[in-house]
Amino acid sequence: MSSNHSASGEQTKRHKVEGPRKHIVAFVMSLALTIIAFAAVSAGEINTTFTYIILVSMAVIQVFIQLAFWMHLKDRGHMFPIIAIITGIFVVFTMVVMALYWVWW
Numbered sequence: 001m002s003s004n005h006s007a008s009g010e011q012t013k014r015h016k017v018e019g020p021r022k023h024i025v026a027f028v029m030s031l032a033l034t035i036i037a038f039a040a041v042s043a044g045e046i047n048t049t050f051t052y053i054i055l056v057s058m059a060v061i062q063v064f065i066q067l068a069f070w071m072h073l074k075d076r077g078h079m080f081p082i083i084a085i086i087t088g089i090f091v092v093f094t095m096v097v098m099a100l101y102w103v104w105w
Contacts, residue, residue, distance in 0.1 A: 030065055067085075
């Protein structure tokens with residue numbers, strides 16, 4: 001009996017092995033985003049507001065790449081960590097809004 005058949009003769013799904021290709025692409029993308037952010041900061045003639053926008057946008061893209069490829073949150077069965085991350089973002093956002101409200105009142 002082959003390894004991908006169960007005792008009743010039904011064919012079961014095999015776990016798809018993810019090769020290193022996607023990890024290498026994710027690493028290169030992360031490296032490129034880091035280099036772009038570093039170049040934006042090291043170039044002194046760029047407007048400060050534009051530099052902040054570049055840094056924040058590169059950081060957000062970097063977070064999504066890290067979560068999707070390195071922490072495998074794009075795969076099935078990772079709903080609890082995603083819910084925990086969304087809850088944490090909600091709590092931090094609420095704390096920041098309440099702190100600003102408290103200071104400006």
